[in-house]
Amino acid sequence: MSGQVLVLWDIDRTLLYVGDIDRQAYxxxxxxLTGRSAGTLPKRGTGTTMPLAILRMLVENGIAExxxxxxxxxxxxxxxxAQRRRIDDIRRDGVLLPGQSPRWERCMTSRGSCPRSSPGTSSPTHC
Known part of the structure; x- marks a missing residue:
């Protein structure tokens, strides 16, 4: 599949469970960005795009809008x-949720694939 990129966002978290790995990336x-620990992280399962989730996280942690x-x-x-740095954790600990295609499982384990848990970027992630 050289030259082709598949982008699949799990916006509603129905494909892959990654536990706290995505939270750690935030x-x-x-x-x-700030040199401080975040007291508040984006809410889970809202389907909010990544830029909006980050914006809310910044504001909820005391940065003026x-x-x-x-x-x-x-x-x-x-x-x-940050997600790419945790790709081995995602591959090791990520769990495909029931009903997912065997093709998605092959994608998860393929060299160069990068499962993502956060939607909203305008460019694909390459690992």
Missing amino acids: RDTYHE DEAASLLPTPVELLPQ
Whole structure:
């Protein structure tokens, strides 16, 4: 499949359960951006896009809304990087939810694939 990219977002969390791995990626991103620990993380299962989830996380952790909006491009770039750093955890600990196609399982274990748990970026993630 050279030259082809499949992008599949699990917006409603019905494909893959990753436990706290996605939460840790948000924690890592917030810490990398601010040097502090996040007290509040995005709510789970809302279907909110990643940029909106990050914006809310910044504001809910005390960053003024106008400043959070101006900072937003940076964490939008940082979060996929944080997820890529945890790709081995996702492959090891991620659990396909019932009813998923065997093709998705092959995708999960394929070299170069990168399962994602957070939607909303405009470009695919490559691992």
